[in-house]
Amino acid sequence: MLTDYLADARTAIDQQLAQLLARSDCGSYDKLFDAARYALLGGGKRLRPLLLLAAAEGLGAARAAALPAACAVEMIHTYSLVHDDLPCMDDDDFRRGRPSLHRAFPEGLAVLAGDFLLTYAFEVIAINPLLSPATNLQLVTDLAQSAGGHGMIAGQVMDIEAEGKKLDLPAMEAIHRCKTGALISAAVAMGGIAANASAATMEILRSYGNDLGLAFQIADDLLDVAASMAKRGQSSSSDLLNDKMTYVKLMGYDQATETVRRLVGHAKAKLAQLPGDSLPLQALTDMAIQLEG
Ligand code: GRG
Numbered sequence: 344m345l346t347d348y349l350a351d352a353r354t355a356i357d358q359q360l361a362q363l364l365a366r367s368d369c370g371s372y373d374k375l376f377d378a379a380r381y382a383l384l385g386g387g388k389r390l391r392p393l394l395l396l397a398a399a400e401g402l403g404a405a406r407a408a409a410l411p412a413a414c415a416v417e418m419i420h421t422y423s424l425v426h427d428d429l430p431c432m433d434d435d436d437f438r439r440g441r442p443s444l445h446r447a448f449p450e451g452l453a454v455l456a457g458d459f460l461l462t463y464a465f466e467v468i469a470i471n472p473l474l475s476p477a478t479n480l481q482l483v484t485d486l487a488q489s490a491g492g493h494g495m496i497a498g499q500v501m502d503i504e505a506e507g508k509k510l511d512l513p514a515m516e517a518i519h520r521c522k523t524g525a526l527i528s529a530a531v532a533m534g535g536i537a538a539n540a541s542a543a544t545m546e547i548l549r550s551y552g553n554d555l556g557l558a559f560q561i562a563d564d565l566l567d568v569a570a571s572m573a574k575r576g577q578s579s580s581s582d583l584l585n586d587k588m589t590y591v592k593l594m595g596y597d598q599a600t601e602t603v604r605r606l607v608g609h610a611k612a613k614l615a616q617l618p619g620d621s622l623p624l625q626a627l628t629d630m631a632i633q634l635e636g
Pocket residue numbers: 386387388389390420423424426427432439495496499522523560563
């Protein structure tokens with residue numbers, strides 16, 4: 344039943360994203376849309392838009408009304424991956440199981456396709472006729488703040504600045520809360536906004552989203568370590584802790600795992616306080632945070 348809900352919501356997101364970037368004859372700039380489609384429609388778990396829909400629908404919003412905001416969040420996420428993969432950033436050749444956008448298309452076009460997705464996200468929210476202008480404005484504001492200069496982009500800059508330096512736990516947490524956590528948290532909050540949730544409900548959603556966002560990043564660090572260990576055939580994680588400045592390196596594998604469990608426990612306790620149906624959010628929490636063992 345719950346798996347049906349998530350599969351159905353995912354299909355709705357994928358269909359709406361495809362529709363938003365439907366083939367049209369753009370003449371001399373066709374390639375921009377080809378590149379954007381390659382990045383946006385080429386896989387991904389759709390965690391952030393699913394969180395948004397689950398929060399919105401659980402609180403009584405119609406799916407159609409919340410879908411544009413859900414797609415906008417996925418566009419922002421995808422643009423961040425496209426830009427993060429560029430040679431001037433992480434220089435990654437692969438993304439979502441295939442060549443990254445700047446490997447499949449000219450690098451300049453990859454930059455511009457990322458810019459396009461970033462800009463289009465706000466247009467998609469602003470022109471949604473199924474929500475009031477005031478609600479759309481609140482959605483735009485939340486998304487801009489989470490993705491912007493005190494949110495995801497700030498996180499990316501802090502991350503770059505931290506390269507080669509020894510960070511303490513609060514500094515690392517600040518980076519993760521901005522770089523990864525802010526958009527995840529915004530996705531959940533935007534679901535509440537789309538549903539016209541009360542201030543008390545918004546507070547619960549934001550607290551849940553903040554914990555989930557941080558847990559997601561630490562769990563990702565843990566999965567990286569586990570994958571490297573499996574690849575190297577090592578039975579102890581200790582050698583791997585020298586590779587990269589991550590939560591796992593700072594805290595050790597076991598304590599990082601414990602931190603994720605604690606954050607997830609706290610996040611789920613918040614969900615239990617929500618009015619409406621929070622079961623899809625519970626299931627998404629488990630889908631987002633997968634720990635070994
Ligand atoms: C370049 C503006 C700019 C920002 C980059 C978010 C970010 C900041 C970079 C992403 C790089 C990265 C790997 C971050 C760690 C968080 C993470 C695991 C992101 C991947 O999210 P998933 O697993 O990806 O939800 P899919 O492909 O499933 O959507």
